[in-house]
Amino acid sequence: MKKTNFNTSPGKKPNIELNKPDDSKFWQQPNFTLLAYLIFILSSFYLWHGIAETRQQEIPYSEFLTHVDNQEIAEAVITEKTITGTLTIIDEKTKKPRQFFTVPLWDNDLARNLEQNGVTYKVRQSSKWLTTFLFSWIIPFGLLFWFWHIMAQKMGGAGKNFLNIGGNRIHIHAESDLNVTFDDVAGAEEAKLELKEIIEFLKQPERIKSLGGRMPKGILLTGAPGTGKTLMARAVAGEAKVPFFSISGSEFIEMFVGVGAARVRELFVQARQKAPCIIFIDELDAIGGSRGMGPALGGHDEREQTLNQLLTEMDGFDTSTGVVVLAATNRPEILDKALLRSGRFDRQIIVDKPDLLDRLAILKLHTKEMKIADDVDLNVVAQRTPGFVGADLENIANEAAIGAVRENHQKITMDDFEKAIDRVMAGPEKKHRAMNDNEKNRVAFHESGHALVAKNLPTAEPIHKVSIIPRGVAALGYTLQLPVTEKFLSTKQEMKEQITILLGGRSAEEIVFHDVSSGAQNDLERATEIAHSMVCQLGMSERLGPLTYGKQQRLMYLDVAAREERNFSEETARLIDEEIKNLVEEGHQQAMEIISSKRNILDKLASRLLEKEVLSGEEVEQIVKTGE
Numbered sequence: 001m002k003k004t005n006f007n008t009s010p011g012k013k014p015n016i017e018l019n020k021p022d023d024s025k026f027w028q029q030p031n032f033t034l035l036a037y038l039i040f041i042l043s044s045f046y047l048w049h050g051i052a053e054t055r056q057q058e059i060p061y062s063e064f065l066t067h068v069d070n071q072e073i074a075e076a077v078i079t080e081k082t083i084t085g086t087l088t089i090i091d092e093k094t095k096k097p098r099q100f101f102t103v104p105l106w107d108n109d110l111a112r113n114l115e116q117n118g119v120t121y122k123v124r125q126s127s128k129w130l131t132t133f134l135f136s137w138i139i140p141f142g143l144l145f146w147f148w149h150i151m152a153q154k155m156g157g158a159g160k161n162f163l164n165i166g167g168n169r170i171h172i173h174a175e176s177d178l179n180v181t182f183d184d185v186a187g188a189e190e191a192k193l194e195l196k197e198i199i200e201f202l203k204q205p206e207r208i209k210s211l212g213g214r215m216p217k218g219i220l221l222t223g224a225p226g227t228g229k230t231l232m233a234r235a236v237a238g239e240a241k242v243p244f245f246s247i248s249g250s251e252f253i254e255m256f257v258g259v260g261a262a263r264v265r266e267l268f269v270q271a272r273q274k275a276p277c278i279i280f281i282d283e284l285d286a287i288g289g290s291r292g293m294g295p296a297l298g299g300h301d302e303r304e305q306t307l308n309q310l311l312t313e314m315d316g317f318d319t320s321t322g323v324v325v326l327a328a329t330n331r332p333e334i335l336d337k338a339l340l341r342s343g344r345f346d347r348q349i350i351v352d353k354p355d356l357l358d359r360l361a362i363l364k365l366h367t368k369e370m371k372i373a374d375d376v377d378l379n380v381v382a383q384r385t386p387g388f389v390g391a392d393l394e395n396i397a398n399e400a401a402i403g404a405v406r407e408n409h410q411k412i413t414m415d416d417f418e419k420a421i422d423r424v425m426a427g428p429e430k431k432h433r434a435m436n437d438n439e440k441n442r443v444a445f446h447e448s449g450h451a452l453v454a455k456n457l458p459t460a461e462p463i464h465k466v467s468i469i470p471r472g473v474a475a476l477g478y479t480l481q482l483p484v485t486e487k488f489l490s491t492k493q494e495m496k497e498q499i500t501i502l503l504g505g506r507s508a509e510e511i512v513f514h515d516v517s518s519g520a521q522n523d524l525e526r527a528t529e530i531a532h533s534m535v536c537q538l539g540m541s542e543r544l545g546p547l548t549y550g551k552q553q554r555l556m557y558l559d560v561a562a563r564e565e566r567n568f569s570e571e572t573a574r575l576i577d578e579e580i581k582n583l584v585e586e587g588h589q590q591a592m593e594i595i596s597s598k599r600n601i602l603d604k605l606a607s608r609l610l611e612k613e614v615l616s617g618e619e620v621e622q623i624v625k626t627g628e
């Protein structure tokens, strides 16, 4: 539950609530006043009872028996739990016969004993049956019922007939007149092209039909988070000027069993009434993950029901009604196969991460309204952000603007952008997390090692920046290289040299401090990874030949949870390990050679880095070339 205030039910406007005819409202509304009265009356009843009891003095059972033996009992009332009564003894204070009560031991001889001593007694059912009944049954159940009622109301506006949770009272809101268009989506031309067809269809459903065409029922947008899938779905509705019903898969997870399925049903009912229109199911993987994965992997009764309902609905409608179902996911591979079958989401549109030109376009779009200084080159920003998605770039533009305000700039400068990139890339600068001088010295040499090695290898990408300002949790410093052009292939030599560069940091530490530190861990990991894929996936080892070893089983789209299946012998496994080790070792050797032969330049780089904390590509170039 997200909201905790009991008075509002989501998706309902209060004014509508008030204008409703007051038909038997008593049972519909959680009636706080009534409840308060009830509690008050019952508690006073209980209290009064308690007081009545305490007017009588409790006496030990043994004393009671003595009174019986002494024939001092005037009368007694016996219930299962207590014996109350009056003594023949007069109380000094009240001048009345003393009253008493006692809790008896269950004693079968009591009746005979009383009779023998001539005591008049009555046997009654426990006089507290009423209270017991009320407190142990009526109130708890009443409270439960009341609570359930409130929950039912909150869950889906099922206030009218709350026994029918998630009946047809579910409110689904369609957005119409969306003013998002394809102009708000920069780049992604391929995806846009495919979606244009759907827009045409939504604009004139009859026309496509008369030409004998058939629309796909469901279109699945797939791509990494932040690539603009949601944005694009909205733009389709905006372009076609049709209502947009959207629902997010994750919304279903917190609902009562049955509500999700009911919502899906209602969604399709309403969509049919408003056709042509778009139904958009965001984060489809939240409900559409493979069934039967078991609870540990998110197996969920509710989810399963919802998914089944969705499948049923998709089978049950035909595209000529003008309803188009769009869905988005960043994990298409975990979707239940049944969803991807023909007649369901049988068309997939891949929304790629933006390339250089697209990144530039996105940056331009998001800085359109901003005051940008003349020195800002968005091209460089785009170059510096390979792998960034639209959401990241928007974030950069935003961070740059915030930074400019903080620094009191009249316009957003290139410096603001640089800082914004760094911030988005590696978390906010951790200047306060100061390294001690020893550590700083070490990091300076480490990063200089990377830079120096990179400068001495023919295929290495140019250095853009070397920094020893600590950022985020892991990185104490970094050496940033930038590709001249976007690259899609790597040669064996390039990959080997990458390993060498990665080992440059550690090698520098070895040479300067005759010792290594934990700071190189990430470098080694990446170097090993590269070597591994060279040997096992890319057939770049001569001894193992152009074969692939091990089947990669990707469980998730972007996450690392890849499992490897072995399809080779122990012997081969040993060979693979050897080859990986050789590759990394070779890189290490080469890095050591480069650094020892240019030790003076390493020192220069490190001292300049210590002094300035950040060196630009040109500054590094200068030092490497002239030694100054």
Ligand code: ADP
Binding pocket: 184, 185, 186, 187, 188, 223, 224, 225, 226, 227, 228, 229, 230, 231, 232, 328, 362, 365, 389, 390, 391, 392, 394
């Ligand atoms: P997804 O649904 O794929 O995770 P979103 O559609 O929610 O991504 O994108 C988040 C934000 O990123 C959008 O609101 C938009 O501002 C920005 N964005 C993403 N891709 C683009 C793009 N191609 N053009 C312009 N802005 C984009």
Ligand code: MG
Binding pocket: 226, 229, 230, 231, 282, 328
């Ligand atoms: Mg989204």
Ligand code: ZN
Binding pocket: 446, 450, 502, 505, 506, 519, 520, 523
């Ligand atoms: Zn390093």
